[in-house]
Amino acid sequence: MPAQRNDEEWIALISAFLINPKVPENPVDDPDLLHNKDFQKLLRYVSELRELSAALSKGDLQKFVFSKGFVLSNMKALQSHLRHLAWQTKQVAEGDFSQRVEFLGDFSESFNEMTTRLQDSTLELQRLANMDFLTQIPNRRSAMMYLDQLFSLFKRTQRTFSVLIFDIDFFKHVNDTYGHDAGDLVLKATSQVLRGSFRESDMFCRLGGEEFIAILPETDLEGATIISERARTALANSPIEISEGKNVFRTVSIGASQAMLEDQNYNSIIIRSDSALYAAKESGRNKTCTEPPMDVEAYFQKWSMRADSGKMTRESAAER
Amino acid sequence: MRKYEFTWDLIGDLEDGRPNLGPQVNLEMYRLMQFTMRDELERRFGTEVADEVFSAAGRIAGGEYYEHHIKPVASIDEFVSKTQESLKENGIGILRVEEAMLEEGRVILTIDEDLDCSGLPELDYETCIYDEGFVAALFESYTKEKWSAEEVDCWCTGARTCRFVVTQENLAQAQA
Structure with a gap:
């Protein structure tokens, strides 16, 4: 009875394929069976089942089967x-x-929690890498990254921006007289007061030591001097408490410049602002100087008068 | 002069047109229309033409869907995440990427709970030909290159998910 023989052979063979670790060599010698299409299909199916399960058990995800x-x-x-x-x-x-994983039961929950925590810690690390620890404002790294972006935009669109560099006058005197803790308080208070003078679109960062930088997008040099003078006078009029009942007043010197078409990179703007800052220091401190030079005091006075007479608001002038 | 050229406007103002019934329709009705249309296309023009029509219609749909539901996208990651989100939100399917080798012009992805086939009886053939065109057109719209998609596993052939191998045609030809 060939059918019975085939049935037995089928069962033995499929069992061997599904259960035995090794597939028997030449498992079928019956030519009728070998040419039976259903048998071939089944044999291929169990072979692929075997191959895929073996691959998965080893973590091999590249095994593709087609049955x-x-x-x-x-x-x-x-x-x-x-x-x-x-x-x-x-x-x-x-x-x-x-x-987010949604299809692997408990594992999904663990994976998703891991991803959330990883995101939180990455964001915190990014924050720490870009933030000045003492003053809690963006640091030099953030400033340079922003300048790089803004300069690329300027090269493409010619929409100018300005850079102000601030240096606290006679800061060494604070440290020498009142100690480093008082110096830290002055740095924190100075950054807070100055920060209050900028617009939301401006970036104000600590460069290091007693130096700060403000980056003012879409602002020309005249607009920048108005903001600069506003910040300078705000600080000069703000008492800083360095110990209980003990207030000091500090001033800043400021160098300003704006992006120019001939600039090759943002360093040129920083160099000009630094040069203007040097001029401010050399000419008596507590003032804004620009590069190229302009009569900041006269311009600011003129602007103040116009602002007072209602012809120009501070905001509209600063937005220039 | 064509009478039925597709434009997105033809979808109409659903809020205005269906104030009580809203924009949703039973999936059964969607499949009823699609499979009766396929039946009639095959009866009149043969299986091959019916498949070609479905694939081409899927391409039109994929391109229009990208224009109105996916773009703008700035990166492959954004393309994938927006497509995943949109397909899920619109009840089309749950898209998952197995591998995305865009520079080599090959992407393998799966769509679970597919609009066209999930739950269909087991058949001897993959059925998501419309989806093949749709998926290929999404990649074409994003990359501006010619892509094709082939369904290698389908609910109808016993799989629980539809798996597509999507290839950028000029790169695939160059590799061949």
């Missing part, structure tokens, strides 16, 4: 999910923290 059907397809769905998970993990490694 269709429920059992194999469930394994392919698992493989697909794991491959998607591998892709998601790469995305997270590249900083894409929006990845």
Whole structure:
């Protein structure tokens, strides 16, 4: 009875394929069976099932099989999910923290929690890397990154911007007279007062020591001097408490310049602002100097008079 | 002179037109229209033409969908995440990327709970031909290159998810 023989052979063979660790060599020698299309299909199915399960058990996600059907397809769905998970993990490694897993039960919860925590700690590290610890304003690194962006934009659009560099006058005297703690208080208070003079679109950073920088987008040199003078006078009129009942007043010297078409990079603007700052220091401190030079005091007075008479508001002038 | 050339306006003002029923429709009705249309196309023009029509219609839909639901996107990551979000939000399917080697012109992705096929009876063939065109057009719209998509696993062939291999045609030809 060939059918009976085939049935037995089928069962033995499929069992061997599904259960035995090694597949028997030349498992079928019956030519009828070998040429039976249903048998070939089944043999291929169990072979692929075997291969895919072996690959998955070793974590190999690159094994693709082509037979269709429920059992194999469930394994392919698992493989697909794991491959998607591998892709998601790469995305997270590249900083894409929006990845969430929804299809792997408890693991999903753990993965999603890990991603959230990783995002939080990355954001905190970024914040710390870009922030000045003492004054809690952006640091030199942030300033340079912003200048780089703004300069690229300027080269493309010719929309100018200005840079103010501030240096606290006689800061060494504070440290020498009242100690470094008082010096730190002065730095913090100075940054707070100066920061209050800028617009939301401006960036104000600590460069280091007693030096600060303000980057003013869409602002020409005249507009920058108005903001600069506003900041300077605000500080000069603000008492700084360095110990209980003990107030000091500090002033700043400021160098200002604006981006110019011939500039090759943002360093040129910083160099001009630094040069203007030097001029401010040399000519008596507590003032704004510009490069190229302009009569800041006269301009500011003129602007103040016009502002007082209502012809020009501070805001509209500063927005220039 | 064409009578039925597609423009997005043809979808109409759903809020105005369906104040009581709203923009949603039972998925059964969507499949009823799609599969009866396919039936009639095949009966009149044969299987091959019916498939070609479905694939081409999917391409039009994918391109229009990108224009109205996905763009603008600035990066591949944003393209993937916006597409995932949008397909899910619109009940089209749950998109997952298995690998995205855009520079090599090859992407493997799956769509779970696919609008066209999830829950269909098991058949001997992959059925998401419309989706193949749709997916290819999404990539074409994003990259401005010619892409094709092939469904290699489908609910109808027993898989629980539809898997597509999407290839950029000129790169695939160069590699071949």
